[in-house]
Amino acid sequence: MNSRSACRSVVVVVVVWLGCFCQESWSRGPEDLEQNAAVQRFRSYLRIPTVQPEPDYGPAIAFLLGQAQEVGLAARVLEFVAKKPLLVMTWKGSSQQKLPSVILNSHMDVVPVEEEKWIYPPFAAHMDEDGNIFARGSQDMKVVGMMYLEAIRLLKARGWAPVRDLHVLWVPDEEIGGNDGWGKFAESQEFADLNAGIVLDEGHISYNQTYIVDYGEKAMWWLVIQAFGGTGHGSIYFDNSASENLFKSIASINAFRESQMNLVKAGIKPLEEVVVVNSVFLKSGSPTPDGFTMNIQPSVVEAGFDVRVPPVAEMGAFMNKRIAEEWAPKSRNMSYYFTVKTETKNGDVPVTIADDSNPWWTLLKKAVSKFNSTLSPEIANGASDSRFARMQGVSALGITAIQDVPFLIHSDNEFGVTISGGSGTEVHGLCHERL
Known part of the structure; x- marks a missing residue:
């Protein structure tokens, strides 16, 4: 123009x-x-x-x-x-x-x-x-x-x-x-x-x-999820590795993300009424001067997500529960924290x-x-x-x-x-x- x-x-x-x-x-x-x-x-x-x-x-x-x-x-x-x-x-x-x-x-x-x-x-x-x-x-x-x-x-x-x-x-x-x-x-x-x-x-x-x-505006939750596990040789399998647990969470997050996006695409809800979640970083591996060590499974991995939550207490409570129980459950040796979280005492x-x-x-x-x-x-x-x-x-x-x-x-x-x-x-x- x-x-x-x-x-x-x-x-x-x-x-x-x-x-x-x-x-x-x-x-x-x-x-x-x-x-x-x-x-x-x-x-x-x-x-x-x-x-x-x-x-x-x-x-x-x-x-x-x-x-x-x-x-x-x-x-x-x-x-x-x-x-x-x-x-x-x-x-x-x-x-x-x-x-x-x-x-x-x-x-x-x-x-x-x-x-x-x-x-x-x-x-x-x-x-x-x-x-x-x-x-x-x-x-x-x-x-x-x-x-x-x-x-x-x-x-x-x-x-x-x-x-x-x-x-x-x-x-x-x-x-x-x-x-x-x-x-x-x-x-x-x-x-x-x-x-x-x-x-x-x-x-x-x-x-x-x-x-x-x-x-x-939507509440701004900048979420970091961490997964922990034993380190091991890259040639073997062992259950509940850090990477495995994080990828389970990412799969759950992506499924939720798609469900929210489909509501918007179908015209059921406007963008302002759904939760938006997008992956912003993935941190894993043992770095070397020219890349990563390829035969070591990492003991700690983490991922960051930009999450935007509609400004009502009920939606905030729903998302807090989902994060704690599905996206980063302690039962899978996982934890999480927020670098930014818009929140008030009553949740609204x-x-x-x-x-x-x-x-x-x-x-x-x-x-x-x-x-x-x-x-x-x-x-x-x-x-x-x-x-x-x-x-x-x-x-x-x-x-x-x-x-x-x-x-x-x-x-x-x-x-x-x-x-x-x-x-x-x-x-x-x-x-x-x-x-």
């Missing part, structure tokens, strides 16, 4: 919920996209390679602090875990009352790349003749963070100011579970002091004038109310109706930092205000569209609402 035309259907500046959007026609002028200041800032941020598993957040923080100073936002850096900074930008509201604040969240880290599969270097932020900008993070989710800043820049230029406080967060480690970023932040006094009323976070690419809004994973009983939802719906768009509330299959806010009792909704572009999150040749020459949004109202 030509990104210039796609831009015309994109909500170019995102502050949805700061108020009721009023769409108006505006243009940045006939300047070449290469010279467009917003595009330059976006590309500069994309060129900072905050790549998991060893991101260097220092350059990103330095760049963003410079942006905060340019825009005129107060900024402070918090660090709950060494070398994992969290940046809070604040636009103070004018109210003397302690109104609930609005938080716009963006994570700085990006997933790894296989550079040889990319048309252009993944951190060059190359822009082609159609205005498509190729870079890791151009959809997930550096683009969203920069859209926040461009929206605020525009609002300040127009003389608009909020009544309630607005905070823009730039957080680490979302792509590896977020425990050292939002996880620590959500439990801190610093978070409590923000008096958050609503958190806006990343969501889906949307299509056909309908914005997908994530009001909750909290969701945000996505109807008119929630005033934040009502304002969002009113906002998008200004340009003939609607909302489609969904349970997200993936995870985001929103879950940490919800577990603290704070409403959180995930929406990426981009429409009608290819979905390339975590994919090769990820590209984003230029933020130029299309529709702009003036945001007002929500920060004035005393809800």
Whole structure:
């Protein structure tokens, strides 16, 4: 798709919920996209390679602090875990009352790349003749963070100011579970002091004038199963070897996986209502400098699985029982643990109310109706930092205000569209609402 035309259907500046959007026609002028200041800032941020598993957040923080100073936002850096900074930008509201604040969240880290599969270097932020900008993070989710800043820049230029406080967060480690970023932040006094009323976070690419809004998400269980057994020569059989026991479990897991997939394929259930389980690693054998020892049966083997569970206590209990009794039973010399497990005390994973009983939802719906768009509330299959806010009792909704572009999150040749020459949004109202 030509990104210039796609831009015309994109909500170019995102502050949805700061108020009721009023769409108006505006243009940045006939300047070449290469010279467009917003595009330059976006590309500069994309060129900072905050790549998991060893991101260097220092350059990103330095760049963003410079942006905060340019825009005129107060900024402070918090660090709950060494070398994992969290940046809070604040636009103070004018109210003397302690109104609930609005938080716009963006994570700085990006997933790894296989550079040889990319048309252009993944951190060059190359822009082609159609205005498509190729870079890791151009959809997930550096683009969203920069859209926040461009929206605020525009609002300040127009003389608009909020009544309630607005905070823009730039957080680490979302792509590896977020425990050292939002996880620590959500439990801190610093978070409590923000008096958050609503958190806006990343969501889906949307299509056909309908914005997908994530009001909750499946529980994220990153499961590691281990099997133990005696070691022995590769030429003999013995019962209950570690590999044998693990393969029995993998067979059971694959059968369950197929049953869930068939429900979706048959149209019996949507994807958001079934458990998703996928194998992500298998670790076994005795390594040598050029391979593995071929005549030794390993005494320990393990496998990792990305499991996504619908956010209801009954489903969580069902899966806990299945894992303990079928997938990793002690009777087969097996054990398991979770590197990440979204769970609350009562077993439910909290969701945000996505109807008119929630005033934040009502304002969002009113906002998008200004340009003939609607909302489609969904349970997200993936995870985001929103879950940490919800577990603290704070409403959180995930929406990426981009429409009608290819979905390339975590994919090769990820590209984003230029933020130029299309529709702009003036945001007002929500920060004035005393809800």
